[in-house]
Amino acid sequence: MALPVLNGICQFIHPFLPFLNSHNVDYLTDDHWNVYLPQYIRDSLLSSKTEQIYDLYDNHSNASESEMPFNKQITTLESLFDIIIYWKKQIKQLTLTSSTYKQDLDNIKHLQNDEQRKKPPANLSRFMNEKKEHEVDRLVELIAHLASVTQSDVIVDYGSGKGYLDGELIQQYNLKVLALESQNQTVNSAEKRLILMNKKQHQHFDANNYKHTTVYIDNKTNIEELCSEYFPTSTSIIVTGLHACGSLSSTMLWHYIRNEKIKVLCNVACCYHLLEEKFDVNPFTKEYSDNDERSFPLCQKLIDNQFKLGRNARMLASQSIERNRNNKIRMGAPQRDITIDYSTSINELLTEKHLSFLSGYGRSHHKYEYGITDYLRMSGIYWVTTCLDLLHGLDQLDTDDIINFIKSCQKPSGAFSPSTQHDEHLLYTLSAVQILVILDRLDIIDKEKLCSYIKHLQQEDGSFAGDDWGEIDTRFSFCAVACLSLINCLNSDVINIEKATSFVVSCMNFDGGFGCMPGAESHSGQIYCCVAYLSIVHKLELIDTNQLGWWLCERQLESGGLNGKLKTPVYNDISSTVYFVIGRPEKLPDVCYSWWVLASLKIIGHSKWINHHKLKQFILAAQDDETGGFADQPKNVPDPFHTLFAVTGLSLINAYSESIIKQVNPVYCMPQYVIDRIGIQIQLL
Ligand code: 3PZ
Ligand code: ZN
Numbered sequence: 001m002a003l004p005v006l007n008g009i010c011q012f013i014h015p016f017l018p019f020l021n022s023h024n025v026d027y028l029t030d031d032h033w034n035v036y037l038p039q040y041i042r043d044s045l046l047s048s049k050t051e052q053i054y055d056l057y058d059n060h061s062n063a064s065e066s067e068m069p070f071n072k073q074i075t076t077l078e079s080l081f082d083i084i085i086y087w088k089k090q091i092k093q094l095t096l097t098s099s100t101y102k103q104d105l106d107n108i109k110h111l112q113n114d115e116q117r118k119k120p121p122a123n124l125s126r127f128m129n130e131k132k133e134h135e136v137d138r139l140v141e142l143i144a145h146l147a148s149v150t151q152s153d154v155i156v157d158y159g160s161g162k163g164y165l166d167g168e169l170i171q172q173y174n175l176k177v178l179a180l181e182s183q184n185q186t187v188n189s190a191e192k193r194l195i196l197m198n199k200k201q202h203q204h205f206d207a208n209n210y211k212h213t214t215v216y217i218d219n220k221t222n223i224e225e226l227c228s229e230y231f232p233t234s235t236s237i238i239v240t241g242l243h244a245c246g247s248l249s250s251t252m253l254w255h256y257i258r259n260e261k262i263k264v265l266c267n268v269a270c271c272y273h274l275l276e277e278k279f280d281v282n283p284f285t286k287e288y289s290d291n292d293e294r295s296f297p298l299c300q301k302l303i304d305n306q307f308k309l310g311r312n313a314r315m316l317a318s319q320s321i322e323r324n325r326n327n328k329i330r331m332g333a334p335q336r337d338i339t340i341d342y343s344t345s346i347n348e349l350l351t352e353k354h355l356s357f358l359s360g361y362g363r364s365h366h367k368y369e370y371g372i373t374d375y376l377r378m379s380g381i382y383w384v385t386t387c388l389d390l391l392h393g394l395d396q397l398d399t400d401d402i403i404n405f406i407k408s409c410q411k412p413s414g415a416f417s418p419s420t421q422h423d424e425h426l427l428y429t430l431s432a433v434q435i436l437v438i439l440d441r442l443d444i445i446d447k448e449k450l451c452s453y454i455k456h457l458q459q460e461d462g463s464f465a466g467d468d469w470g471e472i473d474t475r476f477s478f479c480a481v482a483c484l485s486l487i488n489c490l491n492s493d494v495i496n497i498e499k500a501t502s503f504v505v506s507c508m509n510f511d512g513g514f515g516c517m518p519g520a521e522s523h524s525g526q527i528y529c530c531v532a533y534l535s536i537v538h539k540l541e542l543i544d545t546n547q548l549g550w551w552l553c554e555r556q557l558e559s560g561g562l563n564g565k566l567k568t569p570v571y572n573d574i575s576s577t578v579y580f581v582i583g584r585p586e587k588l589p590d591v592c593y594s595w596w597v598l599a600s601l602k603i604i605g606h607s608k609w610i611n612h613h614k615l616k617q618f619i620l621a622a623q624d625d626e627t628g629g630f631a632d633q634p635k636n637v638p639d640p641f642h643t644l645f646a647v648t649g650l651s652l653i654n655a656y657s658e659s660i661i662k663q664v665n666p667v668y669c670m671p672q673y674v675i676d677r678i679g680i681q682i683q684l685l
Pocket of ligand 2 (some may be wrong): 590591592593632642
């Protein structure tokens with residue numbers, strides 16, 4: 001019964017797949033309107049409002065015959081809707097809807113009284129937000145009932161994250177939980193959270209019921225064996241996941257089908273776009289996946305037909321029409337902005353005031369004010385030194401004092417700390433190297449030691465840790481190659497450049513941007529580090545410059561300022577008719593993003609894609625006309641960090657002549673004449 005439906009739908013959507021797989025960031029560059037939309041859809045869209053199109057769809061779905069309109073040629077939007085609605089009805093007949101699920105649950109409930117549940121007191125914080133509490137409480141109830149009717153004694157949680165679900169399974173129902181999580185840090189913080197919660201609530205939490213382990217789960221993972229390792233007496237298992245991401249959900253299915261001891265699968269899947277696809281390229285590596293066992297499609301029939309759906313189409317498939325219709329706030333909603341009265345704002349550069357603001361910070365490091373506490377003093381000195389140099393004020397700096405300070409921060413490893421009492425770190429090592437290059441005092445560096453320090457921070461996968469504590473981040477990949485190139489030691493004897501590059505590229509996202517690790521959300525600061533990294537190693541051709549350029553120039557807001565990342569509305573569809581948007585902290589425009597965004601655009605050759613005049617107005621308005629210096633936004637407190645990035649932003653758009661602001665190098669964020677002096681060749685597009 002299912003097979004004709006499956007085949008019919010595959011045939012029906014086949015011609016639409018290139019369209020379904022297009023991404024709206026390519027809308028203009030790839031001319032989607034003309035390339036993908038048949039004339040009849042273009043006509044309908046131009047002649048009706050969005051609301052009317054939705055109405056047409058709704059009216060159709062009520063009126064439509066359940067007979068397949070086979071012989072009709074699709075020439076109107078109505079006839080297209082006819083076919084879509086026909087297939088929707090066919091699928092519905094094959095689907096367990098939420099009403100049958102609810103009935104099933106009620107039936108189970110009759111078998112099981114709920115007296116043993118220890119509901120947490122409503123006035124106690126469980127360190128979860130409301131949405132999470134709602135989800136967790138319902139899933140916990142369901143799992144407990146399923147455990148009871150199937151006599152299962154261990155719950156295996158795939159991708160346990162912060163352990164929200166596990167904590168409640170144990171507290172409320174005294175169940176045994178094995179938590180599986182691939183991220184070590186996450187597992188540790190989950191355990192801490194559970195212990196903390198236990199203390200605060202004075203409730204008994206039986207630690208013997210909670211076992212966790214750090215594993216990357218795939219089809220080869222032997223769940224039965226893991227269970228008997230942690231719970232030797234276990235006889236039957238429930239596998240579950242609350243937002244089991246991408247392939248984790250299909251893996252769970254794989255295990256369930258093949259393992260007798262797993263009695264129940266109870267999963268809330270998510271992130272369909274992260275599912276690997278057998279016949280499509282991996283969105284991150286752009287390569288065909290060998291790991292076809294846990295990938296889409298799972299069904300043998302579709303595998304036999306070599307059916308390829310594509311990542312964007314799967315993403316689209318998880319957006320319901322009903323939900324979109326009900327949301328007034330859509331993805332294309334304007335980003336949050338501030339209003340600035342440009343008729344009264346400062347519109348000239350207060351160079352003299354900035355020079356005294358900066359040299360006040362630089363002169364005595366006993367009196368560092370807001371922003372420059374000792375844990376980032378080395379970077380503070382770099383911000384001040386670079387900015388003074390760009391404003392022709394380097395003579396105001398006590399360079400001997402600075403050199404002595406840097407020497408006091410040089411560790412036996414050859415690397416540098418933010419201040420004397422702290423430990424060395426790549427971030428402050430780069431700052432120290434940058435200052436020394438500007439002051440032409442590279443003699444202070446022990447190149448051999450520094451090279452071996454940086455070498456030992458490189459990991460097997462090519463990534464870099466920031467220090468011996470081991471945090472991994474694409475920022476550190478940039479710091480590593482920036483340091484090495486500035487001391488003229490960037491070569492394959494010191495670090496594995498090829499691996500380092502493939503790690504950075506593995507952090508590239510479908511939107512053209514980069515995150516701090518593979519799969520992490522695109523963010524301007526991270527994009528700058530990755531783009532600057534690729535410029536230093538001359539591998540800019542690996543960037544999709546159209547896609548990235550679009551993402552970056554869309555950071556500019558009406559106020560002229562730039563923000564740091566995409567505003568992504570988070571929909572909370574607890575009830576099917578009421579929709580809330582839970583506001584994630586949005587990124588307002590900020591002067592420092594002038595640098596992260598603009599420098600990235602400059603490197604990929606698209607700095608003209610933002611409005612220079614408006615940006616200049618925004619940056620100038622953020623000056624403090626009393627103390628000097630720039631703040632993150634107009635009227636806020638100035639600091640050296642934002643002062644540097646305001647000045648470098650103005651430099652990149654050539655807002656003033658060289659005699660007022662010197663040229664800045666977009667990769668190193670140092671004066672261009674300094675880079676020329678040491679003769680580094682970066683790549684610019
Ligand atoms: C600021 N750091 O973590 S920080 C930084 N931020 O050391 C320095 N834009 O509270 C100063 N925000 C001011 N002087 C802010 C450097 C941050 C960036 C915070 C910030 C900037 C908006 C909220 C991270 C290079 C190095 C470090 C960063 C980015 C790039 C803070 C908060 C954080 C930090 C310092 C002070 C004022 C100055
Ligand atoms: Zn900022």
